[in-house]
Amino acid sequence: MRVAIVGATGAVGHELLKVLEGSTLQFDELLLFASPRSAGSTLPFRGQDLTVQVTPEGAIDAELILASAGGSISKEKAPAWVAGGAVVIDNSSAFRYDPEVPLVVPEVNGEAALSHKGIIANPNCTTAIAVVAVAPIHRAYGVRRMIVSTYQATSGAGAKGMDELLQETHKVLHGQEAGAEVFAHPIPFNVIPHIDAFQDNGYTKEEMKVAWETRKIIGDESLKISCTAVRIPTLRTHSEAITLELERPATPEEVRALLAGAAGVEVRDTPAEKLYPMPLTASGKYNVEVGRIRPSLVFDGGIDLFVAGDQLLKGAALNAVQIAEYLQQKGALKARTQV
Amino acid sequence: MRVAIVGATGAVGHELLKVLEGSTLQFDELLLFASPRSAGSTLPFRGQDLTVQVTPEGAIDAELILASAGGSISKEKAPAWVAGGAVVIDNSSAFRYDPEVPLVVPEVNGEAALSHKGIIANPNCTTAIAVVAVAPIHRAYGVRRMIVSTYQATSGAGAKGMDELLQETHKVLHGQEAGAEVFAHPIPFNVIPHIDAFQDNGYTKEEMKVAWETRKIIGDESLKISCTAVRIPTLRTHSEAITLELERPATPEEVRALLAGAAGVEVRDTPAEKLYPMPLTASGKYNVEVGRIRPSLVFDGGIDLFVAGDQLLKGAALNAVQIAEYLQQKGALKARTQV
Missing domain, CATH: 3.40.50.720 (NAD(P)-binding Rossmann-like Domain)
Known part of the structure; x- marks a missing residue:
């Protein structure tokens, strides 16, 4: 072949x-x-x-x-x-x-x-990273609503995105003003809530991709999903804060056990030892790091979690x-x- | 005096x-x-x-x-x-x-x-920034649930936090490994979902402060609030992605008009001109920038928005x-x- x-x-x-x-x-x-x-x-x-x-x-x-x-x-x-x-x-x-x-x-x-x-x-990279963690939870407990906020690396815009972050950061550290060609605004020490084109509904295409693609991959068009997609000054690995409303209540212990056996996932969730998902540890890794697994404070029986996955790899x-x-x-x- | x-x-x-x-x-x-x-x-x-x-x-x-x-x-x-x-x-x-x-x-x-x-x-700085945008919406439409994900600057840990970001970033750009004294892990080009101490419920104290303090300031203990508090490699200004479930449905146009007249808020919400809240523009400003105002995709009649506020000032x-x-x-x- x-x-x-x-x-x-x-x-x-x-x-x-x-x-x-x-x-x-x-x-x-x-x-x-x-x-x-x-x-x-x-x-x-x-x-x-x-x-x-x-x-x-x-x-x-x-x-x-x-x-x-x-x-x-x-x-x-x-x-x-x-x-x-x-x-x-x-x-x-x-x-x-x-x-x-x-x-x-x-x-x-x-x-x-x-x-x-x-x-x-x-x-889409953001979707692929979220779905390895969320799909097993959906199968076991039925996800009803999913709210995602992303922390996306510059390499999501390719090698030139990383280059721009490094070059422009160097400028700022030497007292010069940062410019922007790849991104809509200078990215060093900044946060840009704008990835891909804006749609008529006020969401960006990147944000809608997470909703459209998660539903298609999981195979459930009734899933309610919203996303805020944000570019931050990191090189590699997208992180995501995810809130899940569930049909059947789950405890953090149950979700941790479930994800420990899920393919493509590394549960990294020992806050007392400062172990949680981060670009620093997830970059270059095949598995998506999942942690900060805790009971939702807005949905009874729901779950909050944080994921970090190398978007050039799993994404x-x-x-x-x-x-x-x-x-x-x-x-x-x-x-x-x-x- | x-x-x-x-x-x-x-x-x-x-x-x-x-x-x-x-x-x-x-x-x-x-x-x-x-x-x-x-x-x-x-x-x-x-x-x-x-x-x-x-x-x-x-x-x-x-x-x-x-x-x-x-x-x-x-x-x-x-x-x-x-x-x-x-x-x-x-x-x-x-x-x-x-x-x-x-x-x-x-x-x-x-x-x-x-x-x-x-x-x-x-x-708390994160709370102060969120509440100037959310309180007017609560008064007009009744917030039921509020989900917050934060993008917090290193100066939230004081001047020494900013210094560590600048010094350690300089090291990384010169091929050295970044260290950490102020933060739990190296902060350059990283994301750390850990601010203040972890509580028994799996949330950090920073995250619970947003829930406790928002309820106390707004004066409504029935408000359901959850937060994911994340440190990112920026110098100044906290950004926050906020999802709101409302008792009475609101349109983005209504919320935009409401916030345009709210004290302490600058509506910055013209995506077509690449105008939305960012640390780059919000730093040094007294008003909190509010934008990305759009209909919630998970709560009928709810609202999503993005805020950026100088946490050393309003916060x-x-x-x-x-x-x-x-x-x-x-x-x-x-x-x-x-x-």
């Missing part, structure tokens, strides 16, 4: 290479594609230097394509890739709300991936590779590629 | 001097007190250099004392100050939950200050001086000091 990464030189592409290096996914060859600007450069993979090629116009000669070059490129090119026989796992938002396209977090709804028609969508590259691994384990990847 | 500041050399003390400089409060002399370590230093005030004295053991010869030297000093010394005839406006949490002590945000419950028995408590120094101004306007300060 040949695997292709489209958008190999971006922040997520970089993580895709690292995750694939340690992955159990069986494949013979890895092809790297990016924009003409990056073509010709090489990236190391399992001891070899792979040359980055320009993303071609039409089909790609690969059975699996991991696309992470943005929504417009996916929208434009994915149909040709699928027509060429590839399965596409797409990291953009281009196809997430298409009822024909499964939106998959393997720990939650892996089986949905099996019904794909060529494209499988990888969820993007890792989840995409896990979908591929799941398909291969189920024989679904091979079957299709041999058509 | 003589006014004394106890804790004059701290972050809040510094702001108290600045706010008093521009205040309408009438007084003849300003006395500055601090710990022996800071005694002898001078601070500029209205063109003079005032010498900082060691906080005395017993009474202070002043009619008004603005105390901002921490809870243990207030607890220990305030009774003697009151016995000596002073009115004490205390910025610590020492007396806030004493039913005999009014807890005051002048825009919300100024009249409560008039019933003091010597001590008036200044609320501390400014509110204390406003209480003093209110007392003087009502003749309550003079009346007491002439006893």
Whole structure:
């Protein structure tokens, strides 16, 4: 099997290479594609230097394509890739709300991936991180309402987001004024409650993605979800404060025990030892840290919690590779590629 | 009238001097007190250099004392100050939950200050900032549930908190590892969901302060409030994402109009022009910025909003001086000091 990464030189592409290096996914060859600007450069993979090629116009000669070059490129090119026989796992938002396209977090709804028609969508990073913690609680206790406030890292805007934070922070520390190109305002020592475009209802698209995508992945359109999405001056890992109203009351002890056995989750919840989720400890980790599990003070029997997950990993590259691994384990990847 | 500041050399003390400089409060002399370590230093005030004295053991010869030297000093010394005839406006949490002590945000419950028995408590910074926005909404529409997630600046831990952020960030930018003395973990490019001590219910004291104090200031013990208090790498100004369930449905337009006429609030809510509350714009401002006003997606007729307020000003120094101004306007300060 040949695997292709489209958008190999971006922040997520970089993580895709690292995750694939340690992955159990069986494949013979890895092809790297990016924009003409990056073509010709090489990236190391399992001891070899792979040359980055320009993303071609039409089909790609690969059975699996991991696309992470943005929504417009996916929208434009994915149909040709699928027509060429590839399965596409797409990291953009281009196809997430298409009822024909499964939106998959393997720990939650892996089986949905099996019904794909060529494209499988990888969820928004904030959603993927929240849903590994919330889905087990939903199954056991029935989530009715979910209120999320996010603390999102600059790498959510790609490598250039991180670069801007570092460069502009350096300026501030040397008495200069910080500028902004990637973000709407200077990000050093600031908080920007604005990620993605504003919608007619006053929410940003980032905020609505959390509502739309969580419902689709969990498979319950009755779930009431609201989100406030906020960019903060961190490099990596999104954190989220989550309040849950439950149909059946849960205690923190029950939820802690439940999540201790949940795939993709690391319960980190020993306040007396100052152990709780943080970017400092969650960055680079495959599992999402979950802690601050406590009884809701506004919903009887509800639960509050705090999560921190590396959004370049579980929120993007890792989840995409896990979908591929799941398909291969189920024989679904091979079957299709041999058509 | 003589006014004394106890804790004059701290972050809040510094702001108290600045706010008093521009205040309408009438007084003849300003006395500055601090710990022996800071005694002898001078601070500029209205063109003079005032010498900082060691906080005395017993009474202070002043009619008004603005105390901002921490809870243990207030607890220990305030009774003697009151016995000596002073009115004490205390910025610590020492007396806030004493039913005999009014807890005051002048825009919300100024009249409560008039019933003091010597001590008036200044609320927790996070609470003061939230309540100027929420109280008018409560009066008009009846808040039933309030869910708060905070984005708190390092200066909430005093000048030393800011210093640690700047110094340790400098280290990280130069390839060194960040340390932590003021905070529980390194704060540069990190998020720490831990402010003040953990309580038996799993919430921190900072989080419970928001619930306890908001109810006391608004005067409604039936209000259900929960908070997640999070320290982030900013210097100044606390931001808060707030979700409100209301008894009577409100539209964003109604709330915007209501808050446009509310004291202490600046409505900053034009997303199309990238205008919303941020530390970058709220720092140094007396009014609390309120924006991102939108319909709740989890409570029919409820409201979500985002606030940013300078916690050294409205959350501390400014509110204390406003209480003093209110007392003087009502003749309550003079009346007491002439006893």
